[in-house]
Amino acid sequence: MMDIFIEMISYxxxxxxxxxGCLVSLCASxxxxxxxxxxxxxxxxxxxxxxxxxxxxxxxxxxEPLTIxxxxxxxxxxxxxxxxxxxxxxxxxxxxxxxxxALAIGVMTISLSTGMNTDVCNYMFGSILAMSADDVRLSVxxxxxxxxxxxxxxxxxxxxxxxxxxxxxxxxRTRLYNMIIAFLTAITIVLGMRMMGALLISSLIVxxxxxxxxxxxxxxxxxxxxxxxxxxxxxxxSPSPTWARFPQEHPLSSLTLSSSLSPRxxxx
Numbered sequence: 527m528m529d530i531f532i533e534m535i536s537y538x539x540x541x542x543x544x545x546x547g548c549l550v551s552l553c554a555s556x557x558x559x560x561x562x563x564x565x566x567x568x569x570x571x572x573x574x575x576x577x578x579x580x581x582x583x584x585x586x587x588x589x590e591p592l593t594i595x596x597x598x599x600x601x602x603x604x605x606x607x608x609x610x611x612x613x614x615x616x617x618x619x620x621x622x623x624x625x626x627x628a629l630a631i632g633v634m635t636i637s638l639s640t641g642m643n644t645d646v647c648n649y650m651f652g653s654i655l656a657m658s659a660d661d662v663r664l665s666v667x668x669x670x671x672x673x674x675x676x677x678x679x680x681x682x683x684x685x686x687x688x689x690x691x692x693x694x695x696x697x698x699r700t701r702l703y704n705m706i707i708a709f710l711t712a713i714t715i716v717l718g719m720r721m722m723g724a725l726l727i728s729s730l731i732v733x734x735x736x737x738x739x740x741x742x743x744x745x746x747x748x749x750x751x752x753x754x755x756x757x758x759x760x761x762x763x764s765p766s767p768t769w770a771r772f773p774q775e776h777p778l779s780s781l782t783l784s785s786s787l788s789p790r791x792x793x794x
Contacts, residue, residue: 546657548757552673554718555734555756559738562739570732571728572620573711574719575624576624586636652720654721668717684745686703735752
C-alpha cells in the first residue's frame with residue numbers, strides 16, 4: 527500500500543485530487559449536516575444540475591467553466607432560499623423544478639453545440655484529471671472559510687439549524703447565516719462536481735451526515751463524525767474512491783456512493 531501511495535504522489539494530478547477531495551469532502555459534510563437537519567438536503571442535487579447546465583453553456587461559448595458555473599450556482603442557491611418560505615412554491619418543489627429544468631437546458635445546449643464529448647462526461651460522472659491549480663487554491667479558501675464559520679459561529683448555526691424562528695426572535699440574523707451557508711454550499715457543489723460528477727455530488731452532502739446521525743445524538747459530535755466519515759470516504763482504500771481508483775478504472779463518484787450505501791454505514 528505504501529508503494530501505491532508513493533506512486534500516487536509522484537503524479538501532480540493525484541496530489542491535486544487528494545487535496546481537493548479531502549477539503550471538498552470536509553466542507554460538504556459540515557454544511558450537509560445543517561442542510562439535512564433543516565430538511566433541505568436536496569439543494570445539493572438542484573445546484574449540481576444547475577452547475578451542469580452552466581458548464582454546458584460555458585463549453586458552448588468556449589468560456590472558462592468556473593467563471594460561469596460558480597455565479598450560476600450561487601444565484602440558484604439564493605433563489606431556492608428565497609422560495610423556501612413561499613406559500614405558492616415550497617422548497618422541495620422548487621428544487622425539483624430547478625433540477626429538471628437545468629438538466630434539460632444542459633442537455634439541449636450540449637446537443638446543439640459540442641455534443642457528448644469527454645469533457646462533458648467528466649463533469650457528469652467525475653474525473654480526478656479535472657482538478658487544476660485554481661481548484662486547489664479555491665478549495666483551500668473554501669475549506670478555511672467553512673471551518674472558521676463553524677468554529678466562530680457554532681452557537682448561531684446551531685440555533686438557526688434547529689429553531690430558526692426562536693433564533694430570529696433572539697436577535698440572530700438568520701437570513702444572513704442561511705445565505706452564507708447557501709453561498710458556501712454552491713461553491714462546494716461546483717468544486718465537488720468536477721471530481722464526483724454532477725449526477726452524484728449530492729451524495730457527498732447527504733450520506734456522511736445521515737451516517738453520523740445514526741451514531742450520535744449531539745450536533746457537535748454529529749458534525750465531527752460526519753467530517754471524519756466524509757474525508758475517509760474521499761481517499762482511503764476501504765471504503766473510498768481515490769486509492770481504490772488509482773490502479774483501477776472505476777468512476778470516482780460510483781465508488782464513493784457504493785461504499786456509503788454499505789449496511790455497516792447505517793449501524794445495521
